[in-house]
Amino acid sequence: MEQIETAPPPSRPAAKATGKREQTKQQNRQIILDAARIVFAEHGYGATTVRDIIRATPLASGTFYNYFQSKEEVYQAMQDETALVIRPKLREAREKATTVEEFISATFQTFFEFVLRDGVDVRALRHNADTMRMRMDTPEVIAGFDELREDIEKAIARGLFPPVDADYLMASIVGVAFEISERMARRAEADAKAAADFATALFLGGIRSLPHIANGNPADSGA
Amino acid sequence: MEQIETAPPPSRPAAKATGKREQTKQQNRQIILDAARIVFAEHGYGATTVRDIIRATPLASGTFYNYFQSKEEVYQAMQDETALVIRPKLREAREKATTVEEFISATFQTFFEFVLRDGVDVRALRHNADTMRMRMDTPEVIAGFDELREDIEKAIARGLFPPVDADYLMASIVGVAFEISERMARRAEADAKAAADFATALFLGGIRSLPHIANGNPADSGA
DNA sequence: TGGGAAGTTGACGGCGTGTCACCAATCTGT
DNA sequence: ACAGATTGGTGACACGCCGTCAACTTCCCA
Missing domain, CATH: 1.10.10.60 (Homeodomain-like)
Structure with a gap:
């Protein structure tokens, strides 16, 4: 070492x-x-x-x-460091959006690309006996979530989104972003664009308009 | 104690x-x-x-x-116990489904109701300094994910679902289920039905058909 | 340049860890 | 029903990590 x-x-x-x-x-x-x-x-x-x-x-x-004070606090500082890097990127990406599609697409694309490039954490976080995942919602991470919710609420106010439960919608986006990014990173040919397209289509039009692929079999299977 | x-x-x-x-x-x-x-x-x-x-x-x-061997292993056994309780419920709920709506709705409804009733874990898992979440993907939990993916693949084969990336779809459902269940449990009037309606609508028709509520303010959503 | 403030050092008492020789309870064969 | 064999419970032990703190070193400022 x-x-x-x-x-x-x-x-x-x-x-x-x-x-x-x-x-x-x-x-x-x-x-x-x-x-x-x-x-x-x-x-x-x-x-x-x-x-x-x-x-x-x-x-x-x-x-x-x-x-x-402890290793927890170091971990928290690491998370904050990461959150402070990606938050401005996400905010900027969403700010440019003039349509729902741009809003959603920019969010996922930016997030997945970041995970693939600087996704040190993703690997580090899960190393724990290979089965334990951790997510620490530090102040900066929570602030990132709040920003997303605020942006959703603004979009609703502007009439860009219908008046939905912004809290649950934010939670859904976060859940899909984290969960898919893990699967994406495990795939042999990790493809941020494809992952973002999937998530965007899901949120835009629902299952009925998800991108069709050859058969039920994706690019390749993870674990 | x-x-x-x-x-x-x-x-x-x-x-x-x-x-x-x-x-x-x-x-x-x-x-x-x-x-x-x-x-x-x-x-x-x-x-x-x-x-x-x-x-x-x-x-x-x-x-x-x-x-x-360690506290990790105890935790894993606890997770397995829980997974073994909820998995048959989820399987059974999905088995009855003859439409996409029933499939999705049954999954979320069953999950959220379980979290509210037996959701000891949810509170326990996060007690860590109030910011640390943990999820341990034990063999039984992973088997539960696999079952969901299999059920999706079967539904695709039956023509119930269009041919989508079953792995990413499973991941999305899992992510939304976990993330929303946390927010739901925190709300003053935790409502499994409302949460399930939200998630179901999201996956069924996308954002455009999410349930409308009074304003951008959560609390709970109608139908 | 000297005195005080700020920060670093590593040894120390306290505690949790995983092990193991010992012992008690159960099982098995007659 | 009994004795030897076996299984598994027990708690003390050696070891390492934790967080602290008095002594020391480095820097700042007058």
Whole structure:
């Protein structure tokens, strides 16, 4: 297991808003987070200990507790980091939408593409004895859900959507997005476009208008 | 914290297929499982230890390991128990279906009603710091998913469904079922019928035919 | 340059883990 | 009905992880 260190500072004298103390603090926090990502992915969430994380680091065990209370909190910070990356993308994608189709399609397409590209979590989260999944609804993740619901409510107000239960609709989109993204990532030829097309069609027109394929057999079967 | 014991045997001499040894084994296993349900619900999964479980029991710590390898395995056994209860209900409900509407509606209705009645897990599973959700896909749970996919494939073969990606459709139903059931359980007036109507309409006709409610405000939806 | 503040370190007491030698209860064959 | 064999319960033990804290090092500012 490699130890994680940030690259040596390129000695930029200017544009330095913070002192050495503050710099080191941010650095240490990031060192711990980076190490945690690797260790979680390697051993699974349940099996990793705070000691495992800190051992993958040049820091001492006591230092860990200056930054996080527990491995749960590290995990939460990781989730927040991820949520903060994807949320603006989703928001932006939906903002451009002028039709229901664009709204739904943009949401799924953006999400699935993100999962395939940066989907480190998906693999890491489930490593737990290969059967345990975890989802932590951190403040930033919940904020992402709220944004989706707000956007739905706005769309309803604009007359873009009919007046439906925005909470349940948001929940449905979230459920389909997470569940399909897992299946998608397992397929030999993971295809974000195809997955987004499926989900979009489902939400747009329901089962009757789902894309037809050759037989009942999809591209290929996962597990 | 109460200790869990099974009721004293009513001294039924007949209909006894097993010896004392075998009886005690099944009893102990059940004692541990019952205690685990309570302890998990009380402290949350992450915070409970094998010791917590065994302390809620008249058994010794070593005995635990004669039945389970870890708390994960206890949890898995709990999930399997639950899955074995609901799977036949779901299967039976779908078997009667002669139309798409019946198929979908029966699935959601059965699931949501089960969650509301026996939904101990839902509360227990998420107790973890109030932000951590867990889902363990145990063999029996996976078998339940497989059954749903098989039923979809059969329905496609019978011409009941158009030829769609059965795997993704199954995943979507599962995702919507889990995600909505959580929101439903949180609502002041949890209504399985309303939730099932929403999910059914979503899958039957898509967003355009979702049930309309007064305004964008949830609470509950009519029909 | 010196004194105080901030942060790091690693050893420590407490606890949970999984094991194992020992023992009690049950079973089996006569 | 009894004794030896077998199964399984018991709790103490060695080990490792947890979170803390007094001592120490580094940085900041006057």
